[in-house]
Amino acid sequence: MDPGTLDYSPILVLLVGVVAVFTQDLVRENSKTTLAITSVTLTLVCLISTLLVTTHTHLSVGGVFVFNSYSFFFTAVFSASALLACIQSSAYTETKSNPFEFYALILAATAAMSFVAAATNLMALFVVFEAATVSTYAMTAYSRRQKSSAEAAIKFFVVGAVSSGIILYGISLLYIATGSLNISPITTIIHGGSQLLSVAFILLIAGFGFKVAAVPFHMWLPDTYEGAPYPTTSFLSSASKVMGFAALVKIFFYMGPSVTAIAGLDWRLIFAALALLTMTLGNLAALVQTSFKRLLAYSSISQSGYILIGLALGSGYAYAILLYFTVAYVFSKIGSFIAADNFESTYGARSITDYAWLGRRSPVASFSLSIFLLSLAGIPPLAVFVAKFFMFYAAVQAGGAWIWLSVAGVLNSALSLYYYARVIKNIYLGVENQPPPDAQITRERWSYLLPILIALALTVLLGVFEGPVIHAAHVAINSLGGA
């Protein structure tokens, strides 16, 4: 195959996929299985073609998008998340009369996200960012007859809309100040002085902070995660959040140093403060949660805090580790949500006390969930441990006050083990005064088991053999070129 065609294929596959899924509805009635298989195949093809793309690729589209190793790295993360979410959705959409849109929305969001990672112009970035976000609003409201789903979507939408406004406001201030919308180093201030530029960047941080759930822009997240259908939650916690990081890293990689030079704004301190707040508050709130889905939501906030350390450090090495962190985090997180979905649909388990003795009834899912939680807590040799290790190591190497970031990170990890371990304890040792049930082992459904096992394999594999992904992350950051 012509290498040029292959390079376009990840995006083409997704775009064609959206159309294909919609038209399938017209052509054939009641083919939910085919639909799921089509979507899974599409995301899989997208993932594989992304992995096959050469590292030197540099495709410019319309002058505002450049597809290179950086964007393909994220396309791989997005399509892998979409792949797992699609398999998971096949259980969810079984009872739905209109499953077509759900898959189409996942594919559309994934395509838009891939463009976010490729954007080189703030306005273009905003448009595709919104396209992805709007798809996720609809996905959140998908169980529209359920009050919780609708409520989650409304909250998500209102806060999201305000955040979009904030981003747009930031972009316009930036344009007033510099006369440019390109994501490239700022050379001059033509209007409004350095303070305007500072405010513009603070607004951008706040707006994208909504997407990555940085405290204090995180408030929507627990409600939305809890109310949304499980496949949506999986997707939101993985691809959608990583998209926020993809945008932030790109903007600050190019524009950060010049903002500091011209406006005197040390944005790294802002990120450091956000990281500190996010990991600590996320963990503290998770300590007292009784609903497992909500616990995972807060744990997802605290993980954002660790990832934000990468932006606070602001070095090429730290960015590469950030990229690795998103990969490591995504699989443990999606895996946990799918396991939670499995337990809720099979046993009606919602609160963490409902998880008592599940280890005896669903050994595979329970074991996998335990591994995911241990990974999130940062226990070696699992994926997130390696990510945290590198991240904290990078902070220690940066020296000075940055060391305190890693101290805070380590303390927070220790704290987080408490609530993760409590769930594992319930799974295997039950809760007080409740004897083990005399239950048989339940037959797991493949729509849950398959993605759980994929995530499990990757969580362990990334932990013991992280080299290739770290290497890819370095290549991705290097492809951004000198700032």
Next chain:
Amino acid sequence: MIGLETIIWIIPLLPIALSFIPILFGGRLPKGGGHVAIASIGVSAILSGIVLLRLPSTPVDYSVTWLLTGSAIPLRVGFYLDHLSALMVNITAWIALLILIYSLEYMGHEEGLGRYWTEMMIFTGSMMGFALADSILLMYVFWELIGACSYLLIGFWYTLPEAAAAAKKAFVVVRVGDVGFFVGFVLIYLYGHTLSLQALLTQPTTTIVSPTLRTTIAILIFVGAIGKSAQLPLYTWLPDAMEGPTTVSALIHSATMVAAGVYLVARLYPFFLAAPHALTVVAWVGALSAFLAATMGLVSTDLKRILAYSTMSQLGYMMTALGVGAYGAAMFHLLNHAIFKALLFLSAGAVLHVLGTRDIRQMGGLLRQMKITSTAFLVGALSLSGIPPFNGFFSKDLILGAAYEYGATSGNYYIYVLTLVSVIFTAAYIFRAFFVGYVLPPTQPRDKPVHEVPAVMSIPMIILMALTLITGWLWSPITNIFQPFVAYSPLIPPTPTAPIALTAVSLIFAITGIGLAYSGYMRSLFDPARLRQGAVGLRLHKLVSSGYYFDAAYAAVAKGLSQGLSLALDFFDRRLIDGAVNGVGYGLTLLGRRVRTVETGRVRNYLAIMVVGIVLIVILVEVL
């Protein structure tokens, strides 16, 4: 054709990678997933065999960069293939395979069988990983895995208080040695700036320059080996470990756990050679262990404990061999001992399986009904005593010869005398067990008939019997197939050879031992019970049967030390630490509740907080 570089990774990692199957799915599989365990170890064994056949003449290191890639401190891990590691991995894999096949029947009716298979798979895989590891760090990782698995396996019947206590004791006592190993390798890293085996094996003197430091490190590492190989003074866990299933004992005593200690010294042999006086310590500890354990074997009445003391004694021989410079003899004895000791344990296990007792006084009269089992024990006993043409004879003879030569060159004949006298005791205690436990008629009539064990248990014994007859000839006065395994590195000295007359001496000693047991127990020419009468006899008996008071001494020291210390620590722990931890926990939970109340569920509050956040950041940045 898969290359060696792939095979070498598969051998240890396959059983570990598949170990989750029995424990998770054992309930649904026949025999609790035993076939998975056997198949995976079987593949490892076959691959080990292939490795042995295609062994490169010079050592090869197959490693990859692991963890910390891209950072300033890359860590390379992998597997190191030379004659020594290839030999060890074959011993482990094949012996483990036979024991696992035997377990199919022996353990077949136990509760929690899946757990057993999983632990055995990790145990064997870790031992193979330990044998093949190319850096001290990786060796240590597998070393600890071996320790953890032995804890789990000895305590397999964890509901029995004795088994739980024995498992704990094994773990704690071995741990004392582990600390030595740990400090040793940290010192290597601090002063040698490397953990790679290759550096230590090829340039021990340039890696660690100071000779004093080399000796310190070597002795610290040897302390680790003392713990694992149950040598003096850290042997006390070994007899108690007999509370575990007999198959576990068989594996621990032949090819895994205790062999790890000897292997550790053998693996780092060039480093030990470069450390002055370290090998002398090794020789003394080995010889004393060999002697004292043999005397303890004489007074025990528990068949498995007799075998446990014999393990300690035989490992003492291997350590002695290493100490006196007979590296080849030590490894040869490791191979032979693994075979005949597994055989003895499997025979003891078969008797236990049928009779339900381990006390030799309650056994007896088994020759006729359990022909294969009894023959197995006899073959093992002859080999252990050092009677030709069984394999134990050949390797023990080499060790004794080397010990004699060591005496001749250094003037220190004590080592030779200790090991030679142990030969009498060895032959006496094992034949005492054979005559009393197998040959003599039972003291009480049995309520149920005795029968031979099924084929799945007897075939492994038959294979081991055949091996006992074969492997000795790998290195006999007339054949030397074993030579490449000794002479693969220029740093390893040739094994000293002794005059043939010495062979006659040790043979006479062995036959004397057997004769003593025969005349005492079969012919009643004298009454062995009278030996422990009279003031001296009584005291001696008490001294030996209490294991030379090592346990009591540890208990006294531990009690004296811990009573005072623990009272203080208890206060510290309960009041200060727990108070602080509970306080922090309580405070954090309280804080968590407070954080949670901010989450009101009202969107307008969320937006307000967002805006306040932005304003705060702007103020902080612009004003401060």
